[in-house]
Amino acid sequence: MSVDSARRAPSLEEFRAEAESFVESAAPRADGEHRFDFSEDEDRVTLFRGATEAEAKRACDWQRTVFDAGFGWITGPPEYGGSGLPARYERAYQEVERRYSVPSRSPLGVSLGMVLPTLQHYGTEAAKQRWLRALRRADVVGCQLFSEPGAGSDLASVSTKADRDPATGDWVVTGQKVWTSGAHYSDLGLLLARTSDGERHRNLTAFLVDMHAPGVEVRPLRQMTGGADFNEVFLDGVHVPDENRLGEVDGGWQVALATLMYERGAIGGSTAGGSGLFRLERIIAWLKDMGRTEDPAVRQAFARVHIGLTAAKAMRARAEAAVKAGTTPGPEMSLSKLALTANLAALSDLVATALGPRLLADTGERSTFSWAEFVLGVPGMRLGGGTDEIQRDIIAHRVLGLPKEPGAHSKNRT
Template identity: 85%
Template structure:
């Protein structure tokens, strides 16, 4: 299906047929070795496997093919390269893709789920024209430069400094960022920096920074699993044109909040679509292979996974309806993040219940010990995208309207 045909608004049935034809042909090409290579690292199930630059290349290659066929930005405005179709067409395409073995878009999660929508909401027209289509097509990969060694959950305390050159209007940035997922294969960074000595939350500005610019250095952070999905990034006198500023000067906190809401929505979305780890049909088939579907404990554990996914899917549908109505993702997106960690914990419990000792002892039996890294990684998701505790605070104060806890008197602080 071409972008031009998408603009003529095909019927849902016509759209599904075109999507199935495209995906089936692309997958057939890949299996013949003519188009895409797939990762062979499927002998283990893990949350933090550390995407390599080669895996990112495969993701971008697939994204470009999807985009050029008219399915890469189904709901986007035509003037930026989108197909201009309603969101139900996006869901149809996602359903089609889930039925086929296609390259993972995991390396593009931050790029498409956080950097892209933030740029679309806050970027200058020049920045949008330069970066939007490239991000969506996979020509450009984005990462998030928020956290610092001294600013994690307390993001407003970032110390990376951006000073504006009065002669050129450009900004010069110096500082350090940490825990940056995918920085080692990214082209564009979404940066939060301090731009004045003003009041807290009103002295920050957001920018887009070229990750290949002079003064940008990326260093991998090696995990105990052997991967290096996270990085620390050093910025030493990096120049950023003012046209790559997001939002107004000293109003970066609002940009950061929007990005975090997009992040929580993107993270939580993985538990609502029934894809990847949460494909129920695959989980059922796996349990049948283990001959444990008659075990009452396994059945109860599976029921918890099923109900959690069903609830998350319903909540996700409400969030998508709000976005369709023109509402920016708000604090309620913290519920999506909490749903993800709860459902991952439920899946971890199901795996441990079904496998027993085979989870920890490698017997060579397929689909047993390969889950051990996943179970060990689940607690880490309680930290990613904002800790569960932070999410509960946001929900309590900004969704439910509950009062904040009374502060500790300064005289009692240590």
Template identity: 80%
Template structure:
């Protein structure tokens, strides 16, 4: 099924059949292309902050291209921009079908597809949309987010990277960004910079920047876990054409807020279950392998995971329906991020109860010590995408309408 041949009258049953045929053929092809490729679900290491190598990023790009060219890469997207123009239920059907196959992970494209792409779709000029949207969706181009700085993490409105307008109307940008996931294999960056001396939140402008442009330098940050997913990015007089501006001048805070909501939705997306760490069928099978499925403490810990995932799935479906109806994601997306950290904590507790001391000592048993890095990484997820405390403040003030505290 190619994008050009997709018909809006295609039945869901026929669509599922075509998806299954594509995946059956593609899994064999991927294994042939890459040899004995170790898929994520077979690797004897469970971690949240591993970082993607250039080879893993390339595998993700190759797979996304294969999926897109088969007509499944942007199922709900408008036809005039390269999408298939099908209802959301078709996308859900494809994702449900794909989860049954050991396909390469697309996690190296999470920021690109989950944050950069929708922001450009909503705020990009026509030039930006024509140049970047299709390449981003097909993974010919990968995007990263250039927001946080050494002096502006949680307080994003304090960014000091400067964007100065030239006589020609274009921009020169100088500054430093940090904690940029995937910058080492990205082609474009979503940049927030200070563009005037105006009042707070009204002095920022958002841009798309070419990561290969003169003046852009990326330096990896090595983590104590051994991964290097985060980077410092230095911008030294980087030239950005005005057509790459997102939204109005000094209105970048609005763009940033939308991007952050996409980020929280993307981070929280995994919490609805069905893939990766939250595959309940795999968790159940693993507990049976350990022979602890009848332990009352294990059963209670599993029940907390199951209940959390069930609630998150319902909440996630409601939020996605609103976004697909054309609504810009709002502060309620903070709930998805909070649900993720809560469910990760529940899963960490379940792992600890099921494994006991084997979690901390490499006894040679399968799936024992391999979980230690995951358990140690769970607290770090409370910071990603805005700390849990910030999410609670957003929900309290912008969703529930509660007054701010004194001082």
């Protein structure tokens, strides 16, 4: 589909036919023989395996192919390389693509789900022209430089400093970030730094940092699973042009809040059924293959997964409509993150109920013991994107308007 035809707003039927033709020519159909596998690594199903540089390259190559065919930014502004079509066209394309075996885009989750929308909303025109299309086409991959060793979830306490050069008006950044997903294959970092000694929440500024610039050092953090998806990032006198500033000077707190809401929305996006783990037809096929569909306990556990996904899908549609209308994600996006952890817990319970002891010992049966790492990893998802406790606090105070508990800490935490 060309950009010109996108601007003429093809009918949904025409669009779907073009999408089908493109994906059919670019990727093989999903092999029914492997319909019971739930991960690219057929030996295990996992949440925290992390992406290798080779997997990131495959994701980028596929994203470029899709973008060049006109399907890479279906809802995006035409002036930045998008097609400017309604969200229903995006959903139609995703439905088509799921029927084919294509590389996972998970290595681009932070880049497309967090860095890009924050830049689109808060970036200077020069930064948008330089980076938006490049990010969406995966010529550039972004990561998030927020967390620090001494700050934890309290982003208002970050100590990384950005000092303005009075001669040029640009910035020099020094500090350390940690738990940065994908930094080892990223080109651009969304940074939160302290820019003054002013009042808390009013002394921070957000920037885009070239991850290949002099003074940037990335060190992997090896996990107990063997993966190294997270990194430490050290910044030693890194030069950042002022045109890469996001929002106002000392106005970074609002940028950070918006980014976190995009993050929670991106993390929670798979809770509505978009990821392979939550595709109900695959779960049903797997349960049939295991001969477990008649067990009342299994049926009840499956019903809980189905109900959770259905509710999350409706909630997500409302949030996407609000964003499409031009508003930034609000605190209600915390509900998406909570829905994800609840649905993962329900899926974990279903898996454990269906497999029983086969979850704990490797008997050689396909898609049995391979779920063990997934079940063990589910509790960790309660931490990513802000802990579940933080999400509930946000919903209570900012959505429901409930008062804080007497004696509660006065600091506003993310």
